Amino acid sequence: MFTVKKFGGTSVGSVDRIKAVAQRLIDAKNKGEKVVAVVSAMGDSTDRLVDLAKQISKTPNPREYDALISTGENVSAALLSMCLNELGVDAISLNGSQAGVQTEAHHTKAKVKKVNPDRIIQELNAGKIVIVTGFQGITDCNNITTIGRGGSDTSAVILAAALGCDECEIYTDVNAVYSTDPRIVSTARRLEQISHEEMLELAQAGAQVLHPRAVECAKINGITIHVRSSFETQEGTRVKELKNMENEKPVTGVAVKRNEVKLSLLSVPDTPGIAATIFSQLGKAQINVDMIVQSTEVNGSNNITFTVGNEDSEEAYKILEVIKKEMGASQIDKKDNISKISIVGVGMISQPGVAAKMFETLGNNNINIDLISTSEIKVSCAVNNEDADKAVQLLHTAFELDTPAE
Amino acid sequence: MFTVKKFGGTSVGSVDRIKAVAQRLIDAKNKGEKVVAVVSAMGDSTDRLVDLAKQISKTPNPREYDALISTGENVSAALLSMCLNELGVDAISLNGSQAGVQTEAHHTKAKVKKVNPDRIIQELNAGKIVIVTGFQGITDCNNITTIGRGGSDTSAVILAAALGCDECEIYTDVNAVYSTDPRIVSTARRLEQISHEEMLELAQAGAQVLHPRAVECAKINGITIHVRSSFETQEGTRVKELKNMENEKPVTGVAVKRNEVKLSLLSVPDTPGIAATIFSQLGKAQINVDMIVQSTEVNGSNNITFTVGNEDSEEAYKILEVIKKEMGASQIDKKDNISKISIVGVGMISQPGVAAKMFETLGNNNINIDLISTSEIKVSCAVNNEDADKAVQLLHTAFELDTPAE
Numbered sequence: 001m002f003t004v005k006k007f008g009g010t011s012v013g014s015v016d017r018i019k020a021v022a023q024r025l026i027d028a029k030n031k032g033e034k035v036v037a038v039v040s041a042m043g044d045s046t047d048r049l050v051d052l053a054k055q056i057s058k059t060p061n062p063r064e065y066d067a068l069i070s071t072g073e074n075v076s077a078a079l080l081s082m083c084l085n086e087l088g089v090d091a092i093s094l095n096g097s098q099a100g101v102q103t104e105a106h107h108t109k110a111k112v113k114k115v116n117p118d119r120i121i122q123e124l125n126a127g128k129i130v131i132v133t134g135f136q137g138i139t140d141c142n143n144i145t146t147i148g149r150g151g152s153d154t155s156a157v158i159l160a161a162a163l164g165c166d167e168c169e170i171y172t173d174v175n176a177v178y179s180t181d182p183r184i185v186s187t188a189r190r191l192e193q194i195s196h197e198e199m200l201e202l203a204q205a206g207a208q209v210l211h212p213r214a215v216e217c218a219k220i221n222g223i224t225i226h227v228r229s230s231f232e233t234q235e236g237t238r239v240k241e242l243k244n245m246e247n248e249k250p251v252t253g254v255a256v257k258r259n260e261v262k263l264s265l266l267s268v269p270d271t272p273g274i275a276a277t278i279f280s281q282l283g284k285a286q287i288n289v290d291m292i293v294q295s296t297e298v299n300g301s302n303n304i305t306f307t308v309g310n311e312d313s314e315e316a317y318k319i320l321e322v323i324k325k326e327m328g329a330s331q332i333d334k335k336d337n338i339s340k341i342s343i344v345g346v347g348m349i350s351q352p353g354v355a356a357k358m359f360e361t362l363g364n365n366n367i368n369i370d371l372i373s374t375s376e377i378k379v380s381c382a383v384n385n386e387d388a389d390k391a392v393q394l395l396h397t398a399f400e401l402d403t404p405a406e
Numbered sequence: 407m408f409t410v411k412k413f414g415g416t417s418v419g420s421v422d423r424i425k426a427v428a429q430r431l432i433d434a435k436n437k438g439e440k441v442v443a444v445v446s447a448m449g450d451s452t453d454r455l456v457d458l459a460k461q462i463s464k465t466p467n468p469r470e471y472d473a474l475i476s477t478g479e480n481v482s483a484a485l486l487s488m489c490l491n492e493l494g495v496d497a498i499s500l501n502g503s504q505a506g507v508q509t510e511a512h513h514t515k516a517k518v519k520k521v522n523p524d525r526i527i528q529e530l531n532a533g534k535i536v537i538v539t540g541f542q543g544i545t546d547c548n549n550i551t552t553i554g555r556g557g558s559d560t561s562a563v564i565l566a567a568a569l570g571c572d573e574c575e576i577y578t579d580v581n582a583v584y585s586t587d588p589r590i591v592s593t594a595r596r597l598e599q600i601s602h603e604e605m606l607e608l609a610q611a612g613a614q615v616l617h618p619r620a621v622e623c624a625k626i627n628g629i630t631i632h633v634r635s636s637f638e639t640q641e642g643t644r645v646k647e648l649k650n651m652e653n654e655k656p657v658t659g660v661a662v663k664r665n666e667v668k669l670s671l672l673s674v675p676d677t678p679g680i681a682a683t684i685f686s687q688l689g690k691a692q693i694n695v696d697m698i699v700q701s702t703e704v705n706g707s708n709n710i711t712f713t714v715g716n717e718d719s720e721e722a723y724k725i726l727e728v729i730k731k732e733m734g735a736s737q738i739d740k741k742d743n744i745s746k747i748s749i750v751g752v753g754m755i756s757q758p759g760v761a762a763k764m765f766e767t768l769g770n771n772n773i774n775i776d777l778i779s780t781s782e783i784k785v786s787c788a789v790n791n792e793d794a795d796k797a798v799q800l801l802h803t804a805f806e807l808d809t810p811a812e
Contacts, residue, residue: 068481
């Protein structure tokens, strides 16, 4: 039985932690598993490499940037394998090239095209624990690539798929996915399972346990992700395909994303392609846009409103100023210190009134809603930062997510 | 015209130094050279990786050790290439695998079997400056190797040979090879050229400018090594095949190697294979033996004497104690704080009396000689550490090496 286990930067952040991971892998091997471990770089080692690159260039050559920052994973993979060997267990580290992770040539954010797992399987069948560097791959021309955001989680899921596994274990510094952040709501409920779709929405709404891309990838390949703690043996949360959910509660979790900035372009003439122009300009500048709302004024012109992270707000404002002139919009509005509160649940598809209940709960408690956006299984409201914790607590209770008193 | 330039750890030890190296490469390119730069890891970065490995295992798995410590060169190569790109010059970094450096599978000290320079040539002909990681290669099975001591110097020489170059430039923190250490003898003479053989003997006698292996490799492949400063533009010393040296002075240089320990096993029965036993045992323990002298006593038994580095002396002593019992030798002698002084010169082959003049010079100045060993072009004497500087100065003058007063 092949199993894939991914360990993030914190889990391999020191020699002692690497030793703990090694022990964990040995325990799994002793249970009969043929283990592949996917590792991130140690702690902040990638940040240190990025810092070196920045000292040399503001826009480093992408191929060289990949050659540089991929070395962090090589270090942790070699150390972990070395540690297993030291403990008397046969192991081998494989980098992206050796592991057969073939990607596009789009450096710093290459998509994985294909995994050729021959060598991994050969080493596993020879009785070895196989350590694979996360986050990196190789192009057809033998150039090193990195696969961008959510890299190592995604590497692990893709390898699990290539090896025909049903499940991929992701070890992290939290022990499960919760109905909301337990630091905000002490009665946050530990989830035994959650659907890929819900996890996707939660992740995009600010829950930082798993990167959305890895969840997406798991969904496409039918892989269950088991999120669990590197420091405990207890099982965590399974992110999986869930069926027969008619009886579920409408809401599975509440997420919060803080420090966004709301920007509005007011009285934009209602001609086709205007939203496209705005958001393609922002995209070119690598600005991640979060909520987008378009509304129509009485006179037929449009208001386009969206939120971006605080760090991108100045640049976004500058871009809007240019567009405003070109389009003859009347003005730009900017509001800082916004938090996005989201309720997520597959159950809300079949239960009407969920959004209304959210607005009511916030309204009854004098929390002003700045912006609303919805998807099939998510409702998000932008509120002031200082109302965020209270909003999460109220919604968590309103949707009956609190752990029952025992 | 292909040229190969090697930059050591000090030369790429900081972002500023990497920038200086980049400028140097650009200057060469502008002169019409097609430049390959071979780089070591930045400053002490390899030491830091070694330290991590040691925290995990006293005897790290060699394959993983190689995977680990080879990352240092990947970092410096990527940064240098990035820097060139930032300066508007097309460049590419290639690791051992990409550069086609094929080695044996003997990890941590793999010998280079063959270089396939196709990709290097292709990138050079595309107008790029090519940066190659020193010290590393790849096995037939796509495993990463390192090539051991003197690694990056040797990589550079081998690449120069593979590319059909006559010369390989090695940039270092000294500006030339001198007739002796200028810190000891202020009149030390800067050598414009020196033969491979002399450089080999000087290197083995303690001059640390070039690793003997790189010199050996240059000699075999008929490559001239140009040793020069990373920080100056002036030319340095050419280590090359020299002919017609009948008129040369008998001695080219004086070298010193300090802090050795002399060990003797006395009254060893004169049976065949005894020296083999002793030195194979020491070899197994990875102890580097320097001078070896065997003498015969009146009664027909042997004394075997050798020197080792201070750091190895305790372990060597323990090994001798075991051998002493097995062989029934009478005793072990140990003397600390020995320095080996060597005079080196191809000219001494044709000029008798050179060794005698050395012994005389030392004897006349009350410097006691503990041990003597000779090769065709070298005479070495072991003296007390405190006599070492004086011995070097006296010999430098006696063999007419002092720079003439101007």
